[in-house]
Amino acid sequence: MFAIIEGTVIRVQVSRLPGRRQREPKTLWLWWTGPTDDCDLDRIWQVYIRRFDIEHTLRFAKQALGWTNPKPRTPEQADRWTQLILAALTQLRLARPLVADHRLPWQPPLPADRMTPGRVRQGFAQLLHRIGTPATWPKPGKPGPGRPRAGHRHPRRDIQP
Numbered sequence: 784m785f786a787i788i789e790g791t792v793i794r795v796q797v798s799r800l801p802g803r804r805q806r807e808p809k810t811l812w813l814w815w816t817g818p819t820d821d822c823d824l825d826r827i828w829q830v831y832i833r834r835f836d837i838e839h840t841l842r843f844a845k846q847a848l849g850w851t852n853p854k855p856r857t858p859e860q861a862d863r864w865t866q867l868i869l870a871a872l873t874q875l876r877l878a879r880p881l882v883a884d885h886r887l888p889w890q891p892p893l894p895a896d897r898m899t900p901g902r903v904r905q906g907f908a909q910l911l912h913r914i915g916t917p918a919t920w921p922k923p924g925k926p927g928p929g930r931p932r933a934g935h936r937h938p939r940r941d942i943q944p
Contacts, residue, residue: 790814790815790816791814791815791816791819792813793812793813793815794812795812795824796808796810796811811828811831813828815827840872843872844872847900847904848872850865872900876900878903878907878910879895880896882906882910883909884898884902884906885906885909886902890902
């Protein structure tokens with residue numbers, strides 16, 4: 784019914800926090816299930832602290848870049864979409880020094896090397912005007928004919944593995 788999992792409880796107590804904070808640092812309790820001879824205490828608590836960066840990156844990819852919007856039918860399509868989202872995140876990181884900080888009124892100004900991907904995304908439209916595009920401008924025209932009246936719409940067939 785219940786399994787017994789062997790592990791080690793690690794207590795991390797900080798002597799002081801960076802900056803001029805008035806509050807007392809709290810004790811951090813961590814759980815380690817790996818072998819105790821590989822237990823590098825400095826690495827364990829640093830990895831725990833870095834989890835916030837990973838969580839915020841995933842949230843940005845889902846909410847702002849639309850990672851979970853499409854409904855891929857095959858694992859290959861899902862992998863390709865994930866690679867496109869990672870490429871978009873990489874472009875936002877690389878464009879930091881090229882984009883001016885277009886901040887909202889309540890946001891503090893940030894130097895170019897500290898701008899978040901969301902801030903870069905806000906100023907990315909101005910960068911696109913500077914670098915141009917290989918595509919031609921859209922041609923003006925009338926709307927398309929739409930669906931034929933006598934046509935029969937066939938149901939979508941999913942690909943079976």
